Amino acid sequence: MTSALSFSNDRPLTHRDEDRLNRAGFADRIAAVLAALPEGSGIVIGIYGPWGDGKTTVLNLLRANLARNDAMVVRDFNPWRLADDDSIFRGFFSILAEAIGVSLSTTLEEATAGAKWWARRLRWVTKPLGQFSKTAETADGLLASFGEIARKGDSVRLEQLRNRIVTLLNGTKTRVVILIDDLDRLDKQETHTLFRLIKACADFPNVCYVLAFDDTVVSKAIGERYGGSDEPAGRSFLEKIIQVPLQLPAAAREDLRSLCFARVDRALVAAGIELTKNQVGEFVASFDRGASIRLTTPRAANRFGNGLMFALPSLVGETNPVDHLLVEALRAFFPEVYEVVRDNHADFSGVEENVPGNGDQTPRGAQLLEPVLKTMPQDHSDAVKALIIDLFPRLSGAYGHSGYGSDWLSSWSDGQRICAPEYCPRYFTYSVPRDDVPDSEVTAILDVARGGDGESLDGRLVSQLHGPKAGRLIEKLRAVEKTVNPIAAETLAVALSKTGNAIPNPHAFFAVAEPPTQAAILISNLLKRINHPASRVAAGRRVLDAAEPLWFGAECLRWMHVTDEPEKDASNTFTSEETAELRFALVHRIKSRAADGAPLFDPDVPQEAALLFEWWRAEGREPVQDHLVRVFTTDPKQITKFFLSQASTLWGSGSATPEVGDLGADQLKNIDLVIDVSLLADLVRSHCAGNFEESEWHSDRDRPPEERLAEQFMYVFNKRKKDKAAPDSNGQVEVAVSEAESGPDVVDPKP
Structure with a gap:
């Protein structure tokens, strides 16, 4: 029985007791540094790490730690949720002002006289927008709007505002900490805008900034704005702003593995699947040989778990659970390989057949993977090969292991393995195929x-x-x-x-x-x-x-x-x-x-004629013959239908539709079992059209088969009467009719 599905929403952790990757210790150290700063000083700390590595979790744990300190005022600023440069500009100063607790407005007394002066002075913050951005006009528009507002209200001169903020901050023991996340999700212009703002305000006393971002992504974005136009140029810029760059500590491999297997267990429980001890061992061994090399972030573990949560329930009892876990691991950790296998799964399942004349004996599956594997580091390529061999033994020979023959197919099918051709499609459609x-x-x-x-x-x-x-x-x-x-x-x-x-x-x-x-x-x-x-x-x-x-x-x-x-x-x-x-x-x-009038033969159903021969086997020819004579005299058209039911079947090269073959000696013997061919010949002469006294053997496919077969029957019959060799169903004179009359066991009746 399946339980409720529980997908990981990739939400960062908020509580220390949820921390399985030892991020809390790192956050605690940052909190201790902020608390120990001399009074009046500020700092800009950067937490570097790739997407999904837990940077936001560290900020959450840091926030929880600082919240216990009455001397700290913590505020969050997430520029990714703002629409454009202007929104980032306003949002940043709004958060900063709210945190400092200072109003940016004064009374009306200096508004009109000072509006243009304030605008001029404020350009030292916003001027970079005009220098490095295509949105400079937007920034100028913001300044024009500011002048209009100043004429109607009252705004604080920038220099006076800075002095007022500095004075207030120097006079308080409260430290402001601004946490800024998701910088690496901004576009290039927005990234540049935010860092210019931080640079402008970095020297406020008792104000600290903790920024979390992928330093590679941000450096490339900023680098395009400066001299080198590359990542090193961007890093040089970051060095002028980030005073304490911290690389997020790599999660211990065993901790990530434990987190990943916890997600696997949760998905198995939700699907109602319980692995045997041997199955657990098979999965763990294959996962460690293959997928684990790309298990580098908590997000990777969560994505794998979510994929299993979706895929497993729909095929419980329909696939091999270990193979299903592993193919989902291939999809989650090596998506570029998964796409090749999914789109060409017939070249991976089953066993390899040696085709004579094929100079290149490398399995096509291995050929398809080769371009992808060449783009990977060697250890990643080796990991993929190990995982592929475990899933698809067909390729084991191509990767230096023993090959597998067709004698394995039955056991693979019994085990519902992905390498069994009839089971393989299920793993890629999340359902049992309609056929x-x-x-x-x-x-x-x-x-x-x-x-x-x-x-x-x-x-x-x-x-x-x-x-x-x-x-x-x-x-x-x-x-x-x-x-x-x-x-x-x-x-x-x-x-x-x-x-x-x-x-x-x-x-x-x-x-x-x-x-x-x-x-x-x-x-x-x-x-x-x-x-x-x-x-x-x-x-x-x-x-x-x-x-x-x-x-x-x-x-x-x-x-x-x-x-x-x-x-x-x-x-x-x-x-x-x-x-x-x-x-x-x-x-x-x-x-x-x-007795109900059924003829007991049907040209469209070859097996129907078997009823005549089972009757003959049980009671001999006489009752069957009486039945056929009654059928033929009642409806003479049934004679040619009978011939059609007894004629051989021809299959043309590449044709999916058979053609009516011939009536030869073999068919004559079978017919004679259920009706005396002499009696049938009389019926043919009486009711069918054709040259029957001097008939010749014709195998002309252009003639209607009804005419051709009746003449062929009469030709073979006449040859039989003369005790001469009669053509078989292929038109070859091979069987002497007199020698073929030894009994019903010589030729099996056609069912």
């Missing part, structure tokens, strides 16, 4: 089957047996067929037998790999789970009684007994005698359907 079946659904199907609720089971199966999902469900059930509970096995076998109409039945070159045949094999193997022979036969009878459509029952029967070789008897679900008993049960249904 796949959730493992949780397979588990639910088996649970329902174990409970014996056939009606509920029917609904669950039909909801999944459509489109590509049908083959995937059958594949997943086949993966567990040898471990299914016997009670569940019978319930599931019977339920599956009812779903033949729902299972896609495409024309296919290799029909045994298609869903109907695989479902029939699954049913046979499920019945094999029933130990008691009589119970197993009874279950097989229920399967054949329930099978729909009827041809699917014949397909199931076909796989219940697959060989008469004694040494291979273990492959059979039923003995020959048991199979014969089951066949009679199926034939009872076949005869009932024939």
Whole structure:
């Protein structure tokens, strides 16, 4: 059961008891320095560190420390939240004035006379805006507005204001501390404006500034404003303002690791996932070999944890939890690598196949990664390779380790590994693909089957047996067929037998790999789970009684007994005698359907004709022949449809659609099993058009197959009468018909 999701909002810490990276000690030292300054002195302290390293946390802890000191007045100024230079200008002096507790206004008495003078004197603060900024006109506009306000009210002359502030500050024991954060988020102009203001006010007595920013980012921004136009020039400028530059102490690696794993634990708990001891070991070892090299800030740990909080719940039970943790680590710490893998995951999952003639045997996945790895330091590149090998063993050979063959695919699939091709897409879509079946659904199907609720089971199966999902469900059930509970096995076998109409039945070159045949094999193997022979036969009878459509029952029967070789008897679900008993049960249904007028063959459903041959196997040719003669005389068009159902199938190179093949000696033998070909020849002469007395073998694909097949049948039949060799279905004269009449086992009937 999942719990409420708890994302880390990346909010800086505010309480000492939350400090896991020992930032409090650093903040305490800064507070002690500020408290120990001589009376009347001020200072500008800079706290340097990259984004996400905890600078704001240090300011929060510093503020909390100073708040306990009555001799300190602490104020925050965050220029990033202000819209432009003018807002920064006003906001800065407003905060400063409020902290000092001095009004910037006096009475009306000197307003009009002194307005222009004040404006002139104030330009020593704002003039740099005009020199180094495109917003100088805005600053001049501010001064013009100031003159207009001065004429209507009263404003303090700048020099008098400075003297008044200095006098007041020298006369108090209270120290003002201005905390300024997020300077590194300002644009270049705003950065320049703020530092000019700080420089102008840095010598106020008893006023201290603590600035937190990424010194590299700010130096580059300021550097473009000064001579060198680069980072060193910016640093030179900072040295004139920052009196005490402090690099934020690097968090101890173990502290960051502990924080990161705490975020992992929180995400696992929220998703309701509990790792085994071995899984914990696998994750920690892989994380330390790979992702940990880029775990350098608390923010990185939080971002990784948030990614897990989002990704894990949607695929609980559908992916390998260790692989899911690691691929999210790849995304969080090596996003440039993750993008390559995500966009080309088929080149990373599975195993590498050696293609003859391919001069470059380097796996394509490794080739795709190479340009990215070249941009990294060697230790980072090695870390990526270690993580990739753990996730995708296919590339292990490319990185100096042993390779993996196709014999590993089954175990990877059983483990829901990302390296299993059928599971890999899930890790990048945060869901089970639409053409796949959730493992949780397979588990639910088996649970329902174990409970014996056939009606509920029917609904669950039909909801999944459509489109590509049908083959995937059958594949997943086949993966567990040898471990299914016997009670569940019978319930599931019977339920599956009812779903033949729902299972896609495409024309296919290799029909045994298609869903109907695989479902029939699954049913046979499920019945094999029933130990008691009589119970197993009874279950097989229920399967054949329930099978729909009827041809699917014949397909199931076909796989219940697959060989008469004694040494291979273990492959059979039923003995020959048991199979014969089951066949009679199926034939009872076949005869009932024939009585209703069904022809028992269909050119569009190749398996339908198997009903004729199962009937023949049970009762011989005579009753089947009577049925066919009745069908053909009632509707002569059924003759050519029968030929179409018996003809071979041709697959053109690169074609996904089969063509109607030919009727040769093989097909003639099969047809003769269910109807005397002499009798059928008479029916052809009576009801079909064509040259049948002097027929020749034609394999002209431009002719309608109905005409071509009827003439081919008559040609082969006439050759048979003359006891000469007849063409096989490929048009080759190879089989002497007289030698091919040894019995029904020579050529298998076409199902």
